[in-house]
Amino acid sequence: MDIKKIRILEKIAIYILLIIIALCVLIPVIWIVLSSLQEGNSLFSSTLIPKKLTIKHYINLFKETDFPLWYWNTFRIAIANMCISVVITTLTAYVFSRYKFKGKKAALITVLVLQMFPSFLAMTAVFILLSKLNLLDTFTGLILVYSAGQVPYNSWLVKGYFDGIPKTLDEAARVDGAGHMTIFLKIILPLAKPIIVLVAITNFMGPWFDFIFPQLVLRSQNKRTLAMGIFDWIQKGANDNFTMFAAGAILVAVPITILYMFLQKHIVKGLSAGAVKG
Structure with a gap:
């Protein structure tokens, strides 16, 4: 042959x-x-x-359950977490990528070690801390938990991408009188759009599908997320109405599907570039 x-x-x-x-x-x-x-x-x-x-199952889902409220609560948490995490992550990665300071290596190793442990291992500590700060049963407390927990891994990923951006661009900008913040906002961020899009989507998806931390932090009926609301609905007998549950599952997947469809190129480029350059 x-x-x-x-x-x-x-x-x-x-x-x-x-x-x-x-x-x-x-x-x-x-x-x-x-x-x-x-x-x-x-x-x-x-x-x-x-x-x-x-389409009656979709109609009944909105009429017979608090699905719109669960959807809105989850959407707000996901958007807030995405914005806060992107800001913290990009700033942290920029500092580690461009600045030289004492303890930098130790800090990087610490971040690397922290990302090896699942965040839910700290559930007891998180609960006590939020209780002391009077942040239990608040969206603010839940968003802080999400934002802090996703910083270590994302910072390493974004740092790897920033390291691949030539430092000669920074030097040329400084010659023209640009400061660190100007370089970060007008040079680094536009060039790092793929990795930022990737981080934004992953930080949006985290709260969207999570059940553990909302169950730990939130208590009020009117503050339930999609995962909490659907789980409670099933527990109360919705398992006899599988078609309505299927309609809810489709609606939960819609935002993520739309994001992936429109941002697919940036996601693939961000994953490959961040992994290689890191």
Whole structure:
């Protein structure tokens, strides 16, 4: 068998593998979407495509539950965490990438060690600290927990990207009279757009799907997040209404899907560049 035939067979095998992986990903998504649109309460149907499609489960989700409130609470927390984390992370990474100071190496090692431990290991300490600061059952307390917990890993990732930006640009800007903040805002940040987009999305996704910390910090009914609200809804008997649950799952996935669709190029570039340059 000649080399050309071998290469053709390799390509065919790769495409078959990719098709199988795509089907494994898409079939559950298509199934849950169709399930949310079918009549009745069961996820099972006698046909591949339901005979009659309806959006009543989406309507009932807003009428019979506090889903809009859970959605709004989670959205506010995610946006606030994203903004605060991006600011803290980029500033921290810029300091470690561009400044020289005593204890820099020890600080970097400390950050590296901290990112090795899951944040939920500190749940008891977090609870006591927030209790002492009167921040239990507040969105502020929860946002502080998220923002602080995501700084170590993100700082290392962003620092790796900043290290790949030539320092000659900084020197040229200083010759023209630019200060550190001007260099950071007008030179570094525009060039680091891919990694910043990646950090922003990951910090948005954290609170969006998290259940552990909201359950620890929040107590009031009107402050529940999506994860808390849906879990409580299931506990109270919503497991008899799978189609409405499917509708809720689709709505939860919508914001993340939209973000990935529009920012896919920046995400891929940020992941590859940050990993290589770090």
